[in-house]
Amino acid sequence: MTTLVDVAKKANVSKMTVSRVINHPDKVTDELKQLVYQAMRELDYHPNMIAKALVNKSTRIIKLCILEDIDTTEPYYMNLMIGIAKTLDLHQYSLQLVTRKNFDIGNCDGYIITGMREQDVDWINNLKKPVVIFGENRYGFDYVDTNNKAGTYLLAQLALEKGYERLIYVGIDSKESFEYSREAGYLQQVQEKRMMPELHRFGNHSHLAEEFVRDNWDDITKNTAFICASDRLAIGIERGITRCGGKIPDDFGVTGFDGVFLNQVASPKITTIKQSIIEMGSACGENLLDKIDTNAKQGALVFEPKISLGGTLRE
Amino acid sequence: MTTLVDVAKKANVSKMTVSRVINHPDKVTDELKQLVYQAMRELDYHPNMIAKALVNKSTRIIKLCILEDIDTTEPYYMNLMIGIAKTLDLHQYSLQLVTRKNFDIGNCDGYIITGMREQDVDWINNLKKPVVIFGENRYGFDYVDTNNKAGTYLLAQLALEKGYERLIYVGIDSKESFEYSREAGYLQQVQEKRMMPELHRFGNHSHLAEEFVRDNWDDITKNTAFICASDRLAIGIERGITRCGGKIPDDFGVTGFDGVFLNQVASPKITTIKQSIIEMGSACGENLLDKIDTNAKQGALVFEPKISLGGTLRE
DNA sequence: ATCCTCAATATTATCGGTAACAAATTATTC
DNA sequence: GAATAATTTGTTACCGATAATATTGAGGAT
Numbered sequence: 001m002t003t004l005v006d007v008a009k010k011a012n013v014s015k016m017t018v019s020r021v022i023n024h025p026d027k028v029t030d031e032l033k034q035l036v037y038q039a040m041r042e043l044d045y046h047p048n049m050i051a052k053a054l055v056n057k058s059t060r061i062i063k064l065c066i067l068e069d070i071d072t073t074e075p076y077y078m079n080l081m082i083g084i085a086k087t088l089d090l091h092q093y094s095l096q097l098v099t100r101k102n103f104d105i106g107n108c109d110g111y112i113i114t115g116m117r118e119q120d121v122d123w124i125n126n127l128k129k130p131v132v133i134f135g136e137n138r139y140g141f142d143y144v145d146t147n148n149k150a151g152t153y154l155l156a157q158l159a160l161e162k163g164y165e166r167l168i169y170v171g172i173d174s175k176e177s178f179e180y181s182r183e184a185g186y187l188q189q190v191q192e193k194r195m196m197p198e199l200h201r202f203g204n205h206s207h208l209a210e211e212f213v214r215d216n217w218d219d220i221t222k223n224t225a226f227i228c229a230s231d232r233l234a235i236g237i238e239r240g241i242t243r244c245g246g247k248i249p250d251d252f253g254v255t256g257f258d259g260v261f262l263n264q265v266a267s268p269k270i271t272t273i274k275q276s277i278i279e280m281g282s283a284c285g286e287n288l289l290d291k292i293d294t295n296a297k298q299g300a301l302v303f304e305p306k307i308s309l310g311g312t313l314r315e
Numbered sequence: 316m317t318t319l320v321d322v323a324k325k326a327n328v329s330k331m332t333v334s335r336v337i338n339h340p341d342k343v344t345d346e347l348k349q350l351v352y353q354a355m356r357e358l359d360y361h362p363n364m365i366a367k368a369l370v371n372k373s374t375r376i377i378k379l380c381i382l383e384d385i386d387t388t389e390p391y392y393m394n395l396m397i398g399i400a401k402t403l404d405l406h407q408y409s410l411q412l413v414t415r416k417n418f419d420i421g422n423c424d425g426y427i428i429t430g431m432r433e434q435d436v437d438w439i440n441n442l443k444k445p446v447v448i449f450g451e452n453r454y455g456f457d458y459v460d461t462n463n464k465a466g467t468y469l470l471a472q473l474a475l476e477k478g479y480e481r482l483i484y485v486g487i488d489s490k491e492s493f494e495y496s497r498e499a500g501y502l503q504q505v506q507e508k509r510m511m512p513e514l515h516r517f518g519n520h521s522h523l524a525e526e527f528v529r530d531n532w533d534d535i536t537k538n539t540a541f542i543c544a545s546d547r548l549a550i551g552i553e554r555g556i557t558r559c560g561g562k563i564p565d566d567f568g569v570t571g572f573d574g575v576f577l578n579q580v581a582s583p584k585i586t587t588i589k590q591s592i593i594e595m596g597s598a599c600g601e602n603l604l605d606k607i608d609t610n611a612k613q614g615a616l617v618f619e620p621k622i623s624l625g626g627t628l629r630e
Numbered sequence: 631a632t633c634c635t636c637a638a639t640a641t642t643a644t645c646g647g648t649a650a651c652a653a654a655t656t657a658t659t660c
Numbered sequence: 661g662a663a664t665a666a667t668t669t670g671t672t673a674c675c676g677a678t679a680a681t682a683t684t685g686a687g688g689a690t
Contacts (some may be wrong), residue, residue: 051676078393094409220409366646
């Protein structure tokens with residue numbers, strides 16, 4: 001392994017100059033800088049992160065804290081982890097998976113938190129290290145998420161374009177920010193078209209949505225599309241309609257949200273919002289590392305939603 | 316953060332003595348050792364891994380090299396990674412995901428390799444850092460795997476106990492060690508019972524197994540059980556039998572192998588071997604870290620298979 | 631020419647450990 | 661009981677980087 005000193009010798013400067021070329025290039029004359037760059041190239045120099053970490057008193061560990069229950073059959077967290085790990089590995093950081101319980105065991109340089117709820121706010125505010133939240137929030141924490149509002153807005157728009165005349169929103173019975181945003185997207189679309197909003201909320205289980213359809217089958221007129229807040233609910237609606245003898249997509253439309261795994265099981269596949277969780281995970285990592293380096297607020301990083309066409313809307 | 320020096324002061328010894336208590340406790344008198352332990356406890360001392368890494372010229376990075384294509388919807392690799400990461404995090408190592416292509420970018424302390432084939436042997440032999448293979452092999456590399464032979468042996472035994480009178484083995488058309496072992500398990504069971512072995516091999520796709528059933532439906536007598544080398548093949552067999560009007564499990568039995576995700580989609584669920592990939596991943600990590608510390612061969616670590624009962628065998 | 635700035639570069643100390651060597655203590659031998 | 665060997669503990673140097681401080685040298689003012 002070539003070190004600073006090797007480069008310094010080759011360039012005929014002190015090792016401090018080499019260090020400065022890397023960390024404060026503006027404080028070195030161009031002439032020397034060129035010499036140093038040249039030497040670094042010739043020796044294929046890569047800084048030793050461990051030495052850096054030692055003097056910076058850093059750990060090169062990032063903790064990923066998942067506050068909700070993990071369903072390992074959902075590739076959601078797999079993708080999130082892959083995305084985060086990709087970035088962290090690139091910078092030679094190590095990812096540590098923690099829960100709220102073992103959160104405080106061992107040091108780290110920063111946190112990525114997902115599944116945050118209102119009750120976690122105080123706790124997060126008191127953390128001493130940089131934090132990035134995966135999932136939108138309204139408490140001013142830096143976060144990365146899909147544009148939830150735009151997602152339902154676009155799906156509702158698409159449903160209307162396909163000729164469905166009534167839009168029923170099927171939401172998740174929860175006070176989380178993403179749910180409000182998804183409702184807001186639906187509402188905005190419906191209001192722009194001067195339609196009657198119809199909202200229902202359930203726990204995020206397919207059978208609850210299915211029951212809803214069966215219980216209200218008589219009131220569900222043909223040419224209705226259901227804008228659902230999750231694929232899970234959408235699958236329940238789809239099943240309910242099919243069991244009641246309704247025809248998808250001819251007489252009824254269904255849209256979901258999330259579309260990672262569940263969609264593979266549904267038939268026909270749900271028209272839904274496809275989130276690039278891997279990419280978003282990477283972004284979480286990048287944001288957090290930036291924040292650690294510069295100590296600067298990162299703000300919100302919002303990914304624009306992409307519609308994944310299934311067979312639950314016409315055409 | 317308390318350091319060696321803090322502990323040394325408190326215990327009234329030199330920091331070298333503290334270091335020795337940690338790394339070479341046999342070279343320190345019990346008396347001093349007790350003093351030092353006491354001080355460490357009182358100050359809640361945890362060694363700084365980064366400093367350790369610097370002086371040991373280690374990177375605290377382990378590369379996980381997956382040589383086959385990753386299907387992110389299969390929780391297989393997710394679980395493997397979770398298992399490995401769990402162990403590595405505990406020891407403050409960082410996991411880096413690499414492919415054969417970007418394998419040489421950046422340093423590391425050791426490798427975990429999965430999906431190894433014959434053609435990779437020379438390459439692995441030439442690696443300069445400790446290696447543990449995930450998946451059995453016959454080239455003397457340290458590895459972690461399920462006892463593949465015992466798996467099919469047990470499933471075949473179970474099928475016979477349930478009264479199926481003919482056992483057909485449906486294997487994967489590949490020269491990999493695990494496949495030979497699974498065949499061997501079936502063969503041993505069949506030979507012990509002095510039955511005629513019947514082996515078939517296909518690429519690992521459900522539709523190939525399904526076609527096989529349809530093409531040979533006339534020759535497939537009632538009361539036959541299919542011992543398959545993978546869940547994927549088992550699902551194909553299951554579908555083939557059902558489509559041909561056969562009754563599972565009354566007239567036909569099916570067993571699989573692996574049972575991570577696919578099994579959730581099958582109906583009825585396949586009776587298969589359940590592998591605790593997470594645990595095996597942890598074991599890979601432990602083995603590798605041991606190997607890095609002690610430089611000693613770890614040998615093979617074989618997990619005994621557990622049968623996961625589905626609905627594809629009688630009773 | 632002398633003194634003073636200010637910028638560019640070099641030197642030194644430090645992060646928290648460990649190995650190699652030196653010193654001190656104890657045990658063994660004749 | 662002195663000489664020597666063996667064991668235990670302490671000192672020093674070093675791993676590879678960076679911050680703080682010291683040094684050098686060029687240009688400006690007097």
